[in-house]
Amino acid sequence: MTDVVATNQTILVVGGGISGLTAALEAAECGKQVILVEKGPSVGGRVTQLYKYFPKLCFPTCGLEINLRRLKANRNLRVLTMAEVTAIDGEAGDYRVAVKLAPRHVNDNCTACGDCADAVEAEFDNEFDFGMGQRKGAYLPFNMAWPQRYVLDPRLIGTPDADKAKAACKADAIDLDMVEETVEMKVGAVIWATGWKPYDAGKIQPYGHGRFTNVVTNMEFERMLDPFGPTDGKIVRPSDGKAPTNIAFIQCAGSRDRNHLEHCSRICCMASLKQTTYVREQFADDVTSTIYYIDIRAIDRIDDFYRDVQADPNVKFIKSKVANITEDRDSHGLLLHGVDTEGYHRYSNPHDLVVLATGMEPSVPAGQVPGPVTGDEHGFVAADGAIFGAGCASEALDVNRAVQNATAAALRAIQVVNRVAATESRDV
Amino acid sequence: MSDMNAATVTRYRDDFLKEVEANVEEGDWVKMCMQCGVCSGSCPLGPHWEHPPQELFMMIRANKREEVLSSASMWYCTSCYNCLVRCPREVPITHIMHGLAHYAERLGLAPKELPTRKFSKIFWKNLSSSGHANETSLALKLYFMNGFGEGIKKAIEMLPVGLGMLRAKRMNPFGLFAHKGCTDKKGLNAILDKAREIELAKAAKYQA
Ligand SMILES: Cc1cc2nc3c(=O)[nH]c(=O)nc-3n(C[C@H](O)[C@H](O)[C@H](O)COP(=O)(O)OP(=O)(O)OC[C@H]3O[C@@H](n4cnc5c(N)ncnc54)[C@H](O)[C@@H]3O)c2cc1C
């Protein structure tokens, strides 16, 4: 049985992405008791799937490492992974919370040696790579994952693979009898930082994602750049594994669209600009990038980054939202059809790889949060409701702004538990 | 210039967008267009339009009254609704195209020789006179729309289709002589008169 010590002076942070980590660490470093609940097997969230960060083009692993060091050094912070909040009752200063813990089947004896992964045979679609590659049934989600503890896929339980894994583990870390459990706790304040998920590109019918092999999303493109990812870090056409020659980026794929997401996802313009620098880094002058856009939304200081990309002779900008894509069945080449806004020229342009700049939607829409939140019409959780929305759960943000926003949430939560502390000391 | 046209020109001088908003079906949606281009790129007849919808909307905002109203473009709309279902702003483009065409017709500015305009007039006359479209006479009128010689040619060309329809009982050859129409023609006429009256009253408001 997992026991968790918490009181109504404890802060609960739900979601262990960059925003949740930040909020939890800021509060814990102020001396507050914090519990961080993460649904996945490791912390870090979506940024762990990115190759580089705009605007500085540094590696997300770097910032993550700093946060992990802070986390390991702090005694006020308790992290629960593979955990989900199922109920939040009460009010600010006095919440009762239920947390469901899924069985990992690997306990903390695990040394991350990987013998269990070698021993099992079953493979599954790798969710970390959006199903572009396979992973073993016993696995570490990604190299830098924290906790550095393997996971046994629940689909192995009851199969010979489970016993093979158990037999292979020299640390006696595999526990096939682990079951799901629910723990209840009292907390004073809740920060909701469950982040975002990519909009389902398959719903944008005219662009053919899922039908046309060489149409990928911007997140799939990020995964291609990971040296340990599904294509060993190479930008390729999925149809033949070869280098593309002529890449198209389609902006606002599913955003700013009343048929899909009404809001501007804010980061996808910058993400595509950034991704053209990946293309240059890998292919120098040999491959061209074309960005199809309604308007480029690179705001304030980020505008310099936009100017630099504009100066690249291999990057072309076409002011037009592509109407539809057709595919040549034999070559898997693609034709992008539309009319541009600067002169109303009709085009049918050939490209051999298309990246859809898909936007973000809340991973848990406000209406599905099991507690008292205030949501907007897009499903984002208000930052200043009873429960404090933080990071991309509260609006579409880049990392820099998500971290600022999460710090503000930590401050709000600290104010609540300080009030509780003041009342309780008066009552004594 | 027709009286109504002259009156509207005076009334909306230099603000064609306002004129469209007041007089064209769904015209107040024009300002919602964000010029993305999806409609123009989605139109199956798009390559034949001189000014695709996106451009028409910009021309309206740019006050290009004559060019828009005398344009043949919106008369090419076949009501396939491809643009309308894809527009990210849910602008009712199809309806606006017909609204523009209709408004241009009312003002007497529509190009005279457009086949779709001729078709619309023939179809409306055919339908409104009896309440049911008389397909046989409609088809014949359309064949002869561009003169006798061409009508005969067209009729011969379409003969196999016509015979097929006869065999499948999809066309009534006696319809030419005895078309039944709807039961309450008087009621229908009253409805249409009332509609015309409302429309004229609306137009008259702008003639003051
Ligand atoms: C293609 C692309 C490229 C980008 N590139 C950049 C860039 O270069 N620079 C930049 O600044 N920003 C970039 N961004 C934006 C960046 O990804 C976000 O700002 C960042 O991920 C926000 O972090 P977050 O913690 O708010 O959300 P997330 O990263 O989504 O983290 C949320 C966490 O909550 C967990 N969770 C979800 N549901 C639950 C639940 N019910 N219970 C418990 N836990 C839950 C998730 O598992 C996850 O760990 C990019 C975005 C896209 C789409």
Ligand code: SF4
């Ligand atoms: S950030 Fe750019 S691509 Fe993304 S929704 Fe906004 S305008 Fe479109």
Ligand code: SF4
């Ligand atoms: S699709 Fe809609 S928003 Fe885009 S140009 Fe056409 S009318 Fe304007």
